[in-house]
Amino acid sequence: MVGKFSRGFLTLSLVAGLSSCNSASQGLDLSSNAASANAQPVQAVVQAYCPQVVMRDQNAVYRSYAKGGQDNPDKLLYQVSFNDSTRQCTANETTITINLIAQGRVVQGPAGTPGSVSLPILVEVVDGDNIIYSQKVAYPVDVPVGGTQFIFSKADVQIPNNPGGASRFTRVRLGFDNAPAAKKPRRS
Template structure:
């Protein structure tokens, strides 16, 4: 008959058993997992299509930030600007990020902007056109500026509708310095 294990000794027994089980699952040459202990020549692995290379991982990808004063966009019924009872919808930005690819001396940016649209008292089902502005700066100089009218389908007038804009059209020559930044926000309406 086996006596039950209790107290501090039980933890040690389970640790030893767990270690033994883990080691029993290893290959016959445990160093081969780490790339050592084998006399066979090492194979150089090539990355499958779409994988990130070490150069790309270490390359400079400009930061993306939201314009604080342009992170909210209100749309009113005609002639109702500033009247809360005539608010059709309020769009807000929540987050922005980017990814870069490199080739031919160019840095190609994929910019993603997430937010939501909240119907107001005058809201209706339909499509909201959100004027999102993407501006690329080198220090304080604007080197690219574009506005994307992003459609968001509003299915009901209760609750918020989430949206994500993904833009892949910004390409810049590979920066010589780390002085590039991208700002995103709503393009204010012309008055």
Template sequence: MKSEAPKSLPFYQLCTPVCAMIFAIGLAGCSTSGSNSDDPNSEKSLATAEAQKRITASELTAFCPTVTIREGTSVLTNYGKSDKTPENLIYQASISNQTRSCQSSDGTMTMNVAVSGKVVPGPKFTPGTITVPIRVAVIQGTNVLYSTLHKQAIPASDGSAATQFVFNDPSVSFPKPTAQNIQVFIGFDEGPASAASKSKPKTQ
């Protein structure tokens, strides 16, 4: 019998072990390279963390709480000591169109809170200076951070037309918040000046 010469293996079978080895080495190299980029102490990671800090600080600095006119405090009617009937009305005052601006420094936020309003004379109106009570309050959760009752003087000399006025409190100051959970309320308040509880929002 003739001895058969050993058959040579196809090329793809010869390449398989070599290719597998090269592929494994390549994976190891990729894995090592990837771990460097995930290193929290790497230059790239430190730069990213620093950028995130700057963004957070910028967002907090830009935060300026909105101002809300408390429900039921936008209108003030004055009947004097007479019965509360239309013919005894001295004047009716109202406020609207609130606005504000904010500044932050040294851990303190200072706001300038403003509203526009008008006084409409009634049948018993007498020209002169009208004084209306306006309270500004800052609430954080259940804590009252600021509450001041202002006496706004309004010269009203025309008994046949409404008198416009603008009120602002430029000194609303409180610790700069670390979260956006501040509420600012404004409205007429005929209660005592120290009644901070009146500034709390009504529960629904």
């Protein structure tokens, strides 16, 4: 019985609180005629399209192995993947700036030790098949025993803002640069 009473009281309090937010107050006039007479006309702004973040299967996971242990599970140093991502966009007449944020996880492998690692993160913006932005970021993460979670943030992804905003086919691709490191030429 006490539970029904407290739920009823809570509901009644919530309804009363919300209804007071909608009541008109005679003491506060939000329309200032003097200020609006001097104000400049405001141009309407249409929000630009903010491209979605996608991850491709071929570079959604990154694995690092001990020297000579490629694809050997016993030589795995660590494995990294992204769990979730989001973005926020701002636009002006010529540029859309995308603030990209992603949550990732590093899991230590059997050959791994605690310490700092540099993750090869690849951020690309594509419109259909055309790459209009691409940058590789060496992102440092301190990895304790077992692994850790991390937050990756890139606030300066800029793409052209076409008339009418970005194309609906524009996507932000987030992943890891899984390409093998280029071998350094030997000196003679």
